[in-house]
Amino acid sequence: MQIRLPHADGGLADYVLKAQPIAPQGPTVKFNRTVYAAAHVVIDPVATADPWDASPVVDWESTLAFRAHLFKLGFKVAEAMDTAQRGMGVDWPVARDLIRYSARHAQSVGGEIACGVGTDQLTPGPDVTLADVEAAYREQLQVAEDEAVKVILMASRALARCATSTNDYVAVYRRLLRDVSQPVVLHWLGDMFDPALKGYWGASSLPRAIDAVAELIAENASKVDGIKVSLLDPKWELALREKLPPGVKMYTGDDFNYAELIAGDEAGYSHGLLGIFDPIAPVASVALGALAAGNTFLYREILDPTVALSREIFRAPTRHYKAGVVFLAWLNGHQDHFSMAGGLQSARGVLHYSKLFELADACGVLSDPELAVLRMRRFLAVAGGITS
Template identity: 55%
Template sequence: MQLPTADGTLYTYKPSKGSTFVIPDRPFQSRIAFSAAHVVSDPFANTDPLNNAQIDWEGTLAYRHHLWSLGLGVAEAMDTAQRGMGLNWEMAKELILRSVAEAKSVNGRIACGAGTDHLLPGKEVTIENCIQAYEEQCEFVESAGGQIILMASRALAACAKGPEDYERVYNHILQKVSKPVILHWLGDMFDPALTGYWGHTDLDQAMDVCLRVIQANADKVDGIKISLLDEEKEILMRRKLPEGVKMYTGDDFNYARLIQGDELGHSHALLGIFDAIAPAASAALHTLDEGDLQTYHKLLEKTVPLSRHIFQAPTYAYKTGIVFMAYLNGHQSHFRMIGGAEGSRSLIHLSELFVLADQAGLLTDPDLAVKRMKLVTELSGIV
């Protein structure tokens, strides 16, 4: 097939024959692993795709069953599902209700994002408004039967005057939840509106604030997912966590090493990239359970170039690559996204993604993937 390069020329690429991942039918033993999951849009909905996109529920829930079948938990209604970037709170509520019900039907693990995204940032928004918004969403997730992932708040980032406001909000919410939650520290590379979260732009100072919150509420914190794309900061924070509080890596650049860990500990996983590399991730985690580090690295290290490509700047556009992988692998019949986000990456980017996915053995049906990749290139004028 013909693929384009950045200088405008074409080259011939011949895909491999694909790979088969051996996945034992048993739970992971040494790590907890969540995949943040994307949503499938309804391409036939006669609505404005930018402001009123609709979800294909059959396709969306089928993909969650795919993840559960591989032994992965589902992190629902997170940024991978375009939360706050196409998926509003009203849509997220239905997604959470449906996904929790499906999880119960197969005894699948699920945790759900609770934030303040129904509260638009503005000059009139107060800290008390942020508390009330968090309370509403947390109560909804718990009533649905899901574990809470306490997401970072754009509204709080906009109205907080300093670290004490963050501590006030988080201490209040954590004392009210009935079961331990997973905190989520999302870096500004994923969402620029979260710049200066925890009251500091300096990551070490911000980490100190976050750790104070965790230490004050350790019995209500299952763990924390940090998505800073900074391996050293994650390891530093991991070593400072109170006993029993887990680190869930959200580092889509360095996950292989962080999940393996070192002599002082390891990270569990709550990753957007696991949506795209689910079979390889599952197989690798099983080999880690068996102590086979050579095979673990052989499986996961092949996926890292693909992940770094998908999550390249602007990082928040990574959802396009996640959905494109699902399209190439036949998990959905089309390459359309809510919010029209399929247009957030260039043809050059998607072409390189195709090659990297093939090199990682992640095109489960190479013939289908080639057919679909050709459709995309033909739409751009490559015959």
């Protein structure tokens, strides 16, 4: 099986598929890490008339079916996170429905979710105060708590804009943690994912920010299940991980180095809360099953090849990684179109998608190679004028 793909030199070359998808054979093995897949949203591209200027219309059947797919593979779902295009095409009213519908769906099928709670109903600006930020967090917290789901306290653009010191961050988080009904997951998203979050935690350097976060968690350990760190450099995650109190989890959000961080070493390991687990879920499920069975070699043999794919999906500008996630969902038959909230499928070019196709095939992520080839040819014809 082969396909002609474009390359950076402007030419076309035949690519012969490996066509060896990886997926669990039989019942899924229970993982020995707590692993959340941050899930994307499927929109209705026909009903969404003005994708740049209005909220998307969600295809709820396909969106919830994809969550069922993740549950079946052994994953918990991180809902209404940045992978679901929060703040980049999906606004708070849509995210609110996503939390409600996904929570009830998970309960009906025996899945487990944690939901992103943020402040995206606020527009960051000079008139927004810390009190406004706290009130916005509390409004969203109430929605999640009404559904009795675990909360992920997302990083806030509005807080990053109005906070003037580390003390401002700590004061807001401390008050929120005091009042939550169950332990939450904190969320540290680097500015490579969202430039508006530059300097989060109000410290002049990452070591100082790590110290501030570690102190906040130590003071509120009974209210913190863990912290997701997405800085794309393992040294910072490891530095914070070693400072966490017993029982508080480190959830890696490092889509460049997740295989080694989850495997761990004699000093410990990270759990996972990752956007890359959306497109590579079947492969990751097999690998995590091997890890749970004590076969670290097989785990790395299966999962390590996915890292090249992940690094391409999450390459700079990293905030556009959602396009690659949705593209692979389309190639793998989880939705009938390649359209995104906000029209953000246009954020990456044809060469990027061509490279994703090759890398996904190389690591066993194309679950139905024949369908993937058919759809890739259609994509190349429409997006690149390539019909040969």
